[in-house]
Amino acid sequence: MQAAGHLGGAPQGFWHLVPEMRLQMSADNWAACPNCLNIRKAAVKAAQAELDASYGSISLREYKAKEAAVAAARRELDEWEYRPTFREDWEIYGAETGTVSVDYSGSCSTCGYGTHFTYEHPIPDPGKNGGAEDDAER
Ligand SMILES: [Zn+2]
Numbered sequence: 716m717q718a719a720g721h722l723g724g725a726p727q728g729f730w731h732l733v734p735e736m737r738l739q740m741s742a743d744n745w746a747a748c749p750n751c752l753n754i755r756k757a758a759v760k761a762a763q764a765e766l767d768a769s770y771g772s773i774s775l776r777e778y779k780a781k782e783a784a785v786a787a788a789r790r791e792l793d794e795w796e797y798r799p800t801f802r803e804d805w806e807i808y809g810a811e812t813g814t815v816s817v818d819y820s821g822s823c824s825t826c827g828y829g830t831h832f833t834y835e836h837p838i839p840d841p842g843k844n845g846g847a848e849d850d851a852e853r
Pocket of ligand 1: 828
């Protein structure tokens, strides 16, 4: 294995430790959940539609209560735009294997919305002029 050459006398079992080392480099991010925001946007829209539909057909007191419900729904939406319930974790690794892997997980702790995927992309062969083995043949 040419890639291990610079390690000199590293024991043969050394490489099984590498996946554990990359786990320590994972990155996290917290974001506002798009599904939770859509739920709150729908609630504002529904409250506004109910208010508009009732105009002129209910008492002023009932109308004011529906106006307050619209305002409360809008406040809740504003608050959720700054509530980071969507956790993201990702790792990028694999140069030593010749294939770069991107592993992503994201999910909302409130509504369960989320996804997980792994994408693998091979590192292109450097070709005749780029590989160290090619230099050895000359
Ligand atoms: Zn959510």
